[in-house]
């Protein structure tokens with residue numbers, strides 16, 4: 240068009256920037272921006288907004304911001320484009336700040352499904368349930384709650400915040416669903432160990448929804464199989480991918496290895512790795528090492544550790560697994576070497592944190608933390624609970640704490656793991672009958688898992704804990720994960 244001497248206008252520019260955003264090509268984005276500047280279209284509301292949106296999608300937030308700040312007028316596209324840019328980079332606070340500014344400054348300019356789903360993603364990622372609910376309200380008022388994009392984000396928000404019932408409600412209310420929405424619901428089911436529901440939805444999405452499963456869908460069902468220990472079913476789904484014309488990726492392989500490893504079929508898991516058509520990734524090796532640890536197969540673990548060590552630099556997470564594998568096999572020298580590598584890199588273990596939402600406030604706790612204003616009451620509550628739990632038959636299992644600490648210290652520090660502080664805070668703060676939702680950045684240790692079961696029994700509370708991997712819903716002394724996590 241340009242070669243034919245036809246200059247682009249305010250209709251053509253946004254089309255070009257949109258395509259460029261999809262391709263996420265920064266050099267092309269810069270050329271387009273430059274061209275708009277030369278033709279003075281950059282001051283046009285539609286063109287300027289589309290440039291902000293384009294830079295946001297190309298992850299060039301500085302240029303997106305600059306164009307945005309220089310615009311004399313803005314519309315929903317410029318606001319949403321910039322918000323999305325921040326969300327994509329994980330700058331959640333700035334995204335939310337902008338969203339609030341948008342609502343205040345642009346009274347006449349309504350939000351759209353893109354704005355709403357972007358901010359809902361932020362709320363889901365940071366488990367901000369109250370704010371997420373308010374945005375759900377806004378979606379309802381603006382009738383965008385029936386959009387598949389908004390609904391998918393709502394499903395994932397509610398699921399990530401541990402309120403899977405609400406996720407089901409959103410799913411049922413929207414009857415015309417796209418693939419993303421089916422996948423969002425499947426992920427929610429798998430994370431909450433609603434295993435049969437996962438399989439049911441998988442069947443339904445094709446027969447009722449007329450939507451074909453993709454590689455994410457298969458990851459969900461494999462994940463569900465893995466966490467329920469359903470080996471045969473998992474293998475069937477893995478095979479089924481071929482019928483769908485989907486080539487299994489490394490993530491599918493690592494889930495399959497995880498499934499086999501957890502179920503104790505370690506040799507079969509090792510064979511899957513040998514036969515993989517691509518290089519095994521760290522998560523594939525990690526899955527096998529975890530299987531070895533669960534089933535105490537020190538021989539295979541140390542063999543795997545050798546194989547992994549040969550590949551050179553590994554992440555700190557895998558390095559820890561290596562060191563543990565060598566230690567378990569009694570190969571102290573290698574274990575020490577693996578530990579030293581970790582120390583040399585200056586890698587510390589991630590601090591375990593748990594948090595609870597109270598209204599619009601988030602209360603965060605670390606293990607043994609006494610900085611909270613209600614600290615005294617929290618520790619009193621734990622003391623009181625401890626006695627009740629012991630009467631009910633709870634015995635602390637201190638093998639989950641680091642070996643360096645002596646016995647007395649062990650039982651004390653394990654008693655004050657961050658999730659227990661968060662739960663105690665919930666118990667003294669929330670009215671009886673209100674479930675307590677705790678989020679944690681690391682895996683729940685075995686003893687806390689047992690302890691929380693007792694707490695749920697002794698107090699009659701429903702306690703939902705999301706760790707870095709999945710959800711646990713404790714009720715009346717039982718957990719939905721069936722102790723398989």
Ligand SMILES: [Zn+2]
Nearest residue numbers: 656683684687
């Ligand atoms: Zn613990």
Ligand SMILES: [Zn+2]
Nearest residue numbers: 711718720722
């Ligand atoms: Zn559990």
